[in-house]
Amino acid sequence: MKKIILSVIMILTAAVLISCRGKIADPQLEMLPHVYTSVETALSVGENISPAAVYPRADGGFTVLAFVIQEYGNTPLLIYVYPDGTQSTEILPTPKDSYVPYVYTMTPEDVLYYTLICETTSVRTYADGMDTVLIPDIAALFGEETVGVSYIAVDAEGNCYLATETQIAVTDPAGNLLFMLKNYSRISALHTGTDGQIYVQYTAAQGGNRLDRIAPAAKSSVPLAAPDGIGLSNMQYYAESADAYYMDNGIYLYHCTVQENGTVSAEPLCSWINSDIIHSCIRHMSICGADAFTVLYTDPGNAAQVSLLHLTRQEPGEAVPKYVITLAVQNADNMLVRNVVAYNRRNTAYRIRIRDYGTYNTNADPDAGENALQMDMAGGDIPDIVILSTFSHKDDYISQNFFTDLYTLMDGDKDFSRDMLLSCVQQPFERDGHLYELVSRFSLRTMVIRGARDTWTLGEFLDEMRSLSDTEAMLAYTTPQSTLTKLLSAALPEFVDTEKAQCSFDSALFTDVLLFARDMGSVNFWKTEAGAKYQSDRDAAYRDGVVRVNETDLLSLYGYVSLCAEYSFADISVIGYPCDAGCGSIVTPTVSWGICESSPFQEAAWAFVKEMLGMTPPPSREQNYDMAALRDLFSAENTGVRGVGSSYVFVPGGTAFLIENESTYEHNPAKGTLYTITEADLKAFTDILEHASAQPVYYDTVMKIITEEAAVFFAGDRTAEKTAQIIQNRCALYISEKFG
Numbered sequence: 001m002k003k004i005i006l007s008v009i010m011i012l013t014a015a016v017l018i019s020c021r022g023k024i025a026d027p028q029l030e031m032l033p034h035v036y037t038s039v040e041t042a043l044s045v046g047e048n049i050s051p052a053a054v055y056p057r058a059d060g061g062f063t064v065l066a067f068v069i070q071e072y073g074n075t076p077l078l079i080y081v082y083p084d085g086t087q088s089t090e091i092l093p094t095p096k097d098s099y100v101p102y103v104y105t106m107t108p109e110d111v112l113y114y115t116l117i118c119e120t121t122s123v124r125t126y127a128d129g130m131d132t133v134l135i136p137d138i139a140a141l142f143g144e145e146t147v148g149v150s151y152i153a154v155d156a157e158g159n160c161y162l163a164t165e166t167q168i169a170v171t172d173p174a175g176n177l178l179f180m181l182k183n184y185s186r187i188s189a190l191h192t193g194t195d196g197q198i199y200v201q202y203t204a205a206q207g208g209n210r211l212d213r214i215a216p217a218a219k220s221s222v223p224l225a226a227p228d229g230i231g232l233s234n235m236q237y238y239a240e241s242a243d244a245y246y247m248d249n250g251i252y253l254y255h256c257t258v259q260e261n262g263t264v265s266a267e268p269l270c271s272w273i274n275s276d277i278i279h280s281c282i283r284h285m286s287i288c289g290a291d292a293f294t295v296l297y298t299d300p301g302n303a304a305q306v307s308l309l310h311l312t313r314q315e316p317g318e319a320v321p322k323y324v325i326t327l328a329v330q331n332a333d334n335m336l337v338r339n340v341v342a343y344n345r346r347n348t349a350y351r352i353r354i355r356d357y358g359t360y361n362t363n364a365d366p367d368a369g370e371n372a373l374q375m376d377m378a379g380g381d382i383p384d385i386v387i388l389s390t391f392s393h394k395d396d397y398i399s400q401n402f403f404t405d406l407y408t409l410m411d412g413d414k415d416f417s418r419d420m421l422l423s424c425v426q427q428p429f430e431r432d433g434h435l436y437e438l439v440s441r442f443s444l445r446t447m448v449i450r451g452a453r454d455t456w457t458l459g460e461f462l463d464e465m466r467s468l469s470d471t472e473a474m475l476a477y478t479t480p481q482s483t484l485t486k487l488l489s490a491a492l493p494e495f496v497d498t499e500k501a502q503c504s505f506d507s508a509l510f511t512d513v514l515l516f517a518r519d520m521g522s523v524n525f526w527k528t529e530a531g532a533k534y535q536s537d538r539d540a541a542y543r544d545g546v547v548r549v550n551e552t553d554l555l556s557l558y559g560y561v562s563l564c565a566e567y568s569f570a571d572i573s574v575i576g577y578p579c580d581a582g583c584g585s586i587v588t589p590t591v592s593w594g595i596c597e598s599s600p601f602q603e604a605a606w607a608f609v610k611e612m613l614g615m616t617p618p619p620s621r622e623q624n625y626d627m628a629a630l631r632d633l634f635s636a637e638n639t640g641v642r643g644v645g646s647s648y649v650f651v652p653g654g655t656a657f658l659i660e661n662e663s664t665y666e667h668n669p670a671k672g673t674l675y676t677i678t679e680a681d682l683k684a685f686t687d688i689l690e691h692a693s694a695q696p697v698y699y700d701t702v703m704k705i706i707t708e709e710a711a712v713f714f715a716g717d718r719t720a721e722k723t724a725q726i727i728q729n730r731c732a733l734y735i736s737e738k739f740g
Contacts, residue, residue: 077090113152208363398594
């Protein structure tokens with residue numbers, strides 16, 4: 001009965017969507033392009049099976065190479081999937097003097113070529129239950145004592161190709177050396193094309209992954225032309241022929257064809273995300289043609305399920321139209337892709353479409369993606385959601401009023417309130433009481449000193465640092481430019497008045513900042529006579545106050561307590577960078593979101609962003625690389641393991657280890673300080689976050705001007721007063737244009 005009801009609901013939903021589109025011809029309802037539908041074949045395997053590769057069979061079926069994971073060595077397993085769907089398995093025999101096959105390939109005739117790790121590394125073939133030695137000694141073939149073969153391939157004539165990182169040996173079907181190809185840089189794959197020839201993928205000297213065809217008759221290789229406008233740095237190739245091949249950059253699978261004039265056309269075939277495929281779950285792919293291919297798929301969300309997905313191209317008009325929410329990002333990471341695919345699989349009305357501007361970037365133009373987004377926004381092709389943290393010009397987009405006030409969406413959501421967010425990801429990012437950028441993950445950049453102290457002004461900082469003796473240091477590492485950056489990390493608002501659209505970089509204080517940065521010079525404390533005494537325990541230099549300031553990134557409660565341990569749990573102050581406002585710790589967004597004002601799907605976009613607020617990055621908080629903006633999630637991530645209630649031994653000058661079983665642990669004080677993280681630690685850490693600030697919207701532009709002009713001063717080619725006046729003139733013009 002449930003199945004019938006579900007079917008009726010799905011039919012009604014599809015009918016409503018189609019009828020809506022037919023009635024109002026609404027462009028908001030879209031058919032997604034480049035979609036492949038998949039049919040899943042679950043493999044009949046037990047536990048501890050690791051799939052490795054899938055190969056097409058001459059009878060239309062497939063052979064999957066997998067390994068049974070064991071404590072001592074892994075057992076290779078062949079899984080035969082026949083055209084009628086039935087399956088059988090066969091254990092690959094492994095000689096007694098060897099371990100697992102570590103390089104392998106299979107021909108359509110089901111002949112497996114593989115190498116074994118043993119006393120003499122060999123190449124063997126396996127077919128019809130017979131294991132045969134083809135090349136008894138790979139090192140002798142290459143003429144070297146030690147050689148690491150990473151890839152193997154076999155052409156239509158039965159010639160065998162063995163590749164190390166930099167060279168390729170080609171043998172005849174009997175294993176006799178025919179020729180060598182040398183001087184490659186970082187070979188990353190060998191492919192057998194549908195034409196039976198062998199192609200080599202490698203990192204080119206000029207950058208990017210490239211593909212060459214090996215020509216046995218000429219004993220050489222021929223580069224295949226590459227398409228323009230597509231970044232090749234993360235490209236995976238699948239060979240077809242000398243005039244055609246496939247490229248996969250993790251976002252699209254392209255079919256490339258060499259034209260008569262030598263140029264290459266790249267037709268996008270499959271959008272992995274539009275096809276609900278998590279690209280990182282693909283273990284191996286076998287392309288049967290432009291309209292069909294098969295992938296070996298393992299989703300960590302269901303690790304026990306090992307599947308073959310047979311994908312076929314969806315004809316235009318086959319799918320039910322949906323409302324498509326476009327999400328702009330530069331270089332989509334695995335977490336985002338997984339969450340988008342999960343959302344799309346369960347949503348009947350809406351779909352997220354990732355527009356990854358990182359695919360525009362090339363070695364010659366690494367900013368092409370950023371420029372492409374600017375052109376799209378200016379031309380009216382505005383996405384619904386932008387992951388602002390991935391774009392360096394995010395403040396320009398915000399100042400041009402592209403984004404909606406997220407407070408409006410929060411206040412209209414009965415299931416969400418502003419109080420659910422940490423204040424450090426709200427107030428510092430507000431603009432005139434509006435919130436256009438929502439931070440979901442962040443870290444904290446700050447300074448630490450010995451003693452109990454809340455804040456210091458810029459003037460106090462300069463006075464205190466000038467009072468240091470010859471045996472003391474401000475920071476362990478300094479240069480004039482790095483000192484200048486640290487001094488101004490939180491203090492720029494003291495020289496910029498956005499309400500009056502004015503600045504005061506010609507002041508005596510700013511000139512003093514320039515002089516101080518120059519006079520500090522370049523220092524590596526550890527290479528000084530005073531620093532040499534602390535080589536065995538560098539943390540002691542901070543505890544003793546010989547190095548006055550410790551600059552650090554705080555990434556978690558555990559990181560904060562570890563910092564305290566470096567000071568032997570003595571009195572310390574997370575004081576932040578010098579500034580009059582007293583909020584010198586800087587919130588650094590690692591993930592932040594904006595929803596565009598022009599989006600017709602603001603509420604649906606907010607629902608997706610709200611989901612993303614609650615996501616904990618994989619693999620877990622053990623990585624300690626950022627923090628959650630949601631109070632409840634922040635609290636959850638900082639309790640339990642590596643959080644409140646966890647006990648550690650902090651080793652001086654080293655790392656910490658968790659006491660997993662306190663009932664049986666006996667502590668030896670000589671091994672380090674035993675400490676249990678408390679609620680008081682969490683409160684102290686949270687208080688630091690709640691009083692943190694964000695860098696102002698003009699920070700990047702103003703600091704670029706300052707560092708450019710300061711470099712001339714540091715080189716001795718200009719006075720401090722003249723430099724300050726030039727900075728004043730340039731910044732005054734910018735501030736006036738931006739805020740006037």
